Amino acid sequence: MNRLMTAKSLRLVIGGVLLVVALAILPLLAIDIPGVLPGPTYTPGTLQLLAFALLIAALALTYRIMFGLAGLLSFGHALFFAAGAYGLAMTLEAFGPAEWPSALVFTVAIAATLVLGFVLAATVGALALRVTGISFAMVTLAFAQAGSVLIRRNPGSATGGDEGLALDTAHVPPEFVGVVDTRNLYWLALGILVLVYLIVLWVEKSRAGHVAEAIRENELRVRVIGIRPYNVKLLVFIAASVLASVAGMGYLLLQSGAAPRIATADFTLTLLVIVVLGGAGARWGAMVGGIVYTLLDQRLTALAGSDAIAALPDILRVPLSEPLFILGTLFVLVVLFLPGGIAGLPARIATGRKQHPVEPEEAVDA
Amino acid sequence: MSGPVAGEPILSVRNLYGRIAGQQVVEDVSFDVPATGVTALLGRNGVGKTSTIKSILGLIDRTGEVRLAGERIDRMPTHRIVQRGVAYVPEDREVFGSLTVAENLRLAERDRSPRRELVASLFPDLEARREQRAGTLSGGQQQMVSLARALVNENRLLLVDEPTKGLAPRIVDEVADALAEAARTAPILLVEQNLLVVRRLAERVVVLSSGRVVFTGSAEELLDDHDRVQRFLGVHDEREAA
Amino acid sequence: GGDADGADAAPVAIGMITSQTGPLAAYGEAYTAGFEAGLDYATDGTGEVDGQELDITWEDDQGNPDTAVAKAKDLIGQGTKVLAGTVVSGIATSLAEQAEQNEILYISGPAAADAITGVNGYTFRSGRQTYQDVATAGTFIGDPDGKKVVVFAQDTAFGQGNLAGVEAVLGGQGAEVQGVLVAEDATEFTPFAQQLVDAQPDLIFVAWAGASSGAMWTALQQQGVFDAAPVVTGLGDVATYQAYGDASADISFLNHYFGGAAGTDIEEEMITRLEEAGAVPDLFSVDGFVAAQMIVQAVREGGDDVDAMIDALEGWTFESVKGEITVRAEDHALIQPMYQVKLVEGADGWAPELIETVDAETVAPPVAG
Amino acid sequence: MDTLILLVVTGLGLGALYFLVASGLSLIYGLMGVLNFAHGAFLTIAAFLGWEAGRRISDGTWTGLAISALVGILVGATVAVLTEVLIIRRLYERHIEQALVTVGISLAAVALFEGIWGTDPIYTDRPAWLTQTTDLLGARIPNDRFLLIACAVLVLGGIVLFLKRTRYGLIIRAGVENRHMVTALGIDVRRSFTLVFAIGGAAAGLGGVLASVYYGYVSAHLGSVLLIFAFIVTVIGGLGSLTGAAIASVLVAVLQQFANFYLGGTGDLVVVVLLAAVLLIRPRGLMGKAA
Amino acid sequence: MTDHSALELEHVTLRIGGALLLKDVSLTVPEGEMLGVIGPNGAGKTTLFNIVSGVLRPTEGAVRLAGADVTAQPVHRRAAAGLGRTFQTSSLFPALDVLENVRLAAQAREGRAASVFRTPRRTDAATRRALAALEEVGMAQRAGAGASGLSHGEKRKVEIAMLIAMEPRVILLDEPMAGVGSADVPALTEVIRGLHRGGRTVLMVEHHMDVVLGLADRVAVMHHGELLAVDSPEAVMANPTVQSAYLGTAA
């Protein structure tokens, strides 16, 4: 039984806890990795970047349970991220009876946004899950597109249109405002990632998670053994979507605003790229994908503007000075030559060039 | 058609290895298929009969030496091999479900003058259903489409994998008739579980076990030997070969 | 006033954030070149303000607010007291937010949104705003009272802002204002062109941005809009001069700036410097130039004390490329002259020609807030 | 009345453009079983190179346009074939990966085009007749719409004939379902696939050149804009169904025109709602076959 | 004793497009019976199973499970109500291993099968039931193997193990012997007999006549979508229509 608690998974738990602790003390250290990070780890710029990477990792993780676990290829995941960001921004602005303390307003706004995310996820999921496969992808795309159009249209000046919505800091705890407090935001992002991870882990390991996996394989068969796939898919959809809106709230605080870009289909495609880059088959793959993508994106831009590139002849300079070109090409190469993504790397290295896949390590345990 | 010289096998397989998803499923298999009659490839579930046929056709990764009437075909892509006159009736029918019966048959026509009447006379049921989508056919009807696709051309060799699986007894009879008829014009390598059919059609048998050849000889020799049948085709045994 | 005389004082850190890549990279380039020219001019080629060094860092916002905020936080974290730049209104809003949160000075770039004016005490602007564009358009119809003005615009913040501007400016003067707003993603403008004709206006004001302009102008021409009423629009950067096709001669343009519009000495200075650097004067060159002048003024008077810098800028009147410019104390609006322009066809295609300079006060926006 | 006619005919013109893009997409979907996100890139590169060739030889004339179209078609076909042979083929039968790879290609391609041709649209010249209008029952219809409609009809007819009259139609449909079995019938399925890819690419190429006529410019984002609608049209019409795509193109474009004009610019929203509604009522699209 | 039968079909007719797939089929299967279903290929046997299990809805007529009308119920409800089936071509969850496949079925039996609040454990009831089911069909040793790598016969057995784990009261078997080597037929026959022996009602479509005759209490004969006869095996075998339409000479 490869899913049950074993010595190996105990080791994994300890390793995971150590990793989280290491990440948590990063703002207190002065680690400088030139070429990867813009500066030492305690500087706000670097922390901002890392926090952003952690949030994207969390978001990618939520996408993984939809796509990797339940096989739901959604093109509308950005909608829920945007719902978190915009929802919190709008409720923070709309609410706030003067006599309430700020902390209360903040808490209520978060709760309201969660409810909003849930209702939206339940509605979209309930409709979209009536169809499957590419049709499902297209219905989710349609909803996301509608959301994106609405946000850009700025109905009732609620979303700020193209300019986006700035965070109204009146009710935001002061610990989360201002550059000097970037490390608090970093810890917040780390907290969100850990939270998302634990919930995702819980869903995956539960019976519902197993059934979701079975549905991915053969839906009719699941029905014949007496389980209604729709409910399980809806559950996974809602879980992933609400978690995405949690990441969206973190994003709003980190960026002090929400921009319409995060609601577009392009953003969902980016997520898909991230999850595949990291490896859809594993939780940590999605997270690593999120972090690697964010850092790459940022560093490639720096590279594109560098003098070294400017000095190259046109035929090299033009492509190399386009970060998206490099990312896109890299992505194609990963899909072609590294089917498991980054998460598949260790296994490939371990097995070397042998054709035989390794037998599952854990013996059957009756 | 210039048939092969008497005695020379139409198909000769030497040291064939095949693997699926990195797993060795055919190991060092060698046998010949004579230029006439039916040769049955037997063995218990999962020993690699289907995989052997697929290896011959290049449908799975394979190494080894395979000759069709003397010509090496083990490096050829599948469609080349088939174009040389090898027809394949796959185990799970593999009809094109979204195509109609007529389209399935048309797709299979390779020859300039396909033998449409022969097929029509063998499977009248299909004639009536020419415009039905093959995916909605019953299991047995699909099996007929699959057979018809092979018989519509003139072939030098037929590779037939469990053609009677899921057929009603009367149809089993008919299929056996059709195969007997087909065997008169082209040799057949037949995988079959129904030993009655084997006895009726096959002159020679090759028995596989765990991916290897364990017996080659005449059909009668094997089938009349109760012991051997027990041994090769299996007594009831829970530790089934994997 | 400040007391920065220390040649030994630490250099003042200045962060410039603008699009070097992304959809608006061309605007970013003009702004950057203008800034370099302005800095050279304002510091007499020394790059220093009264001996005080300026430590200028350029960052690429990629047209993406996330990137811009990250870059801004990084700069602020490293002690930057002055931020400037960006073409994108959405980014300008975010940067203004950062400026307020972190109490630093921010001088926004060519971003035109009216909302940036008066958004907070730390934010200034170095370019014109939508209201000034609209008010300039209004100068084409003489007395607007009783006239019918149709605004043809995209249904975006930019287009809505323009409509609101026209309603405020010309509607306030007695004109009947009607808006024909087209969804931003629409690709077919023919029926709308016909709608314009059917409205029988006295003036048509077009506020359009982006790639679809060419198709839009073709549609107006095909449906005979130019025969129906005078058409006014803003003249964009050099790259757009050829976009109007056959319609070019029929359009009246309002303009923020084009090379040769002002005819001032400082303009000469700028153009010389631009050409030395291999650039051409363009729509947003002046925004960069003015930004440099404002930064130098702020540092000269305020050193690296943000409040002192703000004091130095509020109410400051100075000579610049376009003539006399004032930073209005109340809301930091930039009061500046605008231009009426037409396109004439020459050997190298269509080129702008000045009709008239519009007085800064005539087009000054009302105080925001 | 003339507004109605204008809306319908311009809607048809736009629908024709959607169809030109969707036809290749639908064909390649029918072949690969995945949506080809790189289709927009095929279209864009064809538009760029077609424009480059046309303007060098004879700008703003019918000859120039013909040369652009020819070059566009060739470029579209070539790029599609290269993509198929070098990339898609290595991933055969891994539909999700194939789709992903095309996402990567489209990202990289747009960036590359921006690097080469810049981010601003490049305005193009075309024959004078195309910029003029023809009076139809009181409506002044821009002439280029007629060109679009004619080309779309030709492409539809051509591809339908190709699929009906040649064996390739059968091979492709069968090959999508079970590639192994098609080879086991003695058919070199790879060659048919490449051919169809070439046809899809050629249709995209023609679409690209015509799109540059319609919009009056070429830009790195030309393809991405059209691609979304081509997807929607393909799905509404029923995946893999060419006639479905044609009907859906017209439906979507005309509806879009009307909603944009009468319903306050909600064209895109209405299309999206239509897509959701069609899929929920008829999951297979208007003309789609059973899964 | 209940006063109703395990399964009742009342005047079931199914039309798809222009084709009449089932014509006015009425059938009553008492509790605990093993009913063989035979008929030529295309007679409508699988279709009949699809109607009973809810994969298809009849155009006319009603389906009753233990007296309750389930005609309008979806597949999963009927399964939860105690109806299990296998498919003519085997269908497992290829990405899961053998035990996981069977445990899913066991889970479904327990209810709250898809709960997020329950995590499968090595020792829980579902796992134990799954292992017992595998033991019963002789596949316990293969519990850890991936389902995609099983041979045909093995897949069949795992499918039956899934049925056992579901503990259904009514079981539909669609050609369980198809493709199973003759050597394994007796073993599988025993497994099926075991299914039946537990008091379950079993309907089995099968072309292996010896298996049908050996197991079935009664045999239903279908032909062209009609139910020709339901009778004892001997009587059915003696029926001349069955002889000519179905058995031919090979019987």
Ligand SMILES: Nc1ncnc2c1ncn2[C@@H]1O[C@H](COP(=O)(O)OP(=O)(O)OP(=O)(O)O)[C@@H](O)[C@H]1O
């Ligand atoms: N897709 C696959 N992945 C992994 N292993 C496989 C796959 N297909 C077959 N095998 C393995 O290959 C072995 C041989 O299978 P094959 O289908 O050739 O047997 P067979 O003799 O035809 O059996 P049957 O009588 O059941 O048809 C089996 O043990 C099976 O486990």
Ligand SMILES: Nc1ncnc2c1ncn2[C@@H]1O[C@H](COP(=O)(O)OP(=O)(O)OP(=O)(O)O)[C@@H](O)[C@H]1O
């Ligand atoms: N959608 C459809 N349209 C037309 N005919 C159909 C459709 N679906 C099934 N059929 C026909 O219904 C008949 C019954 O099929 P079914 O699968 O029930 O047969 P069966 O008795 O199980 O046969 P077998 O023993 O071969 O599996 C077949 O003749 C089949 O071709």
Ligand SMILES: [Mg+2]
């Ligand atoms: Mg086999």
Ligand SMILES: [Mg+2]
């Ligand atoms: Mg059947």
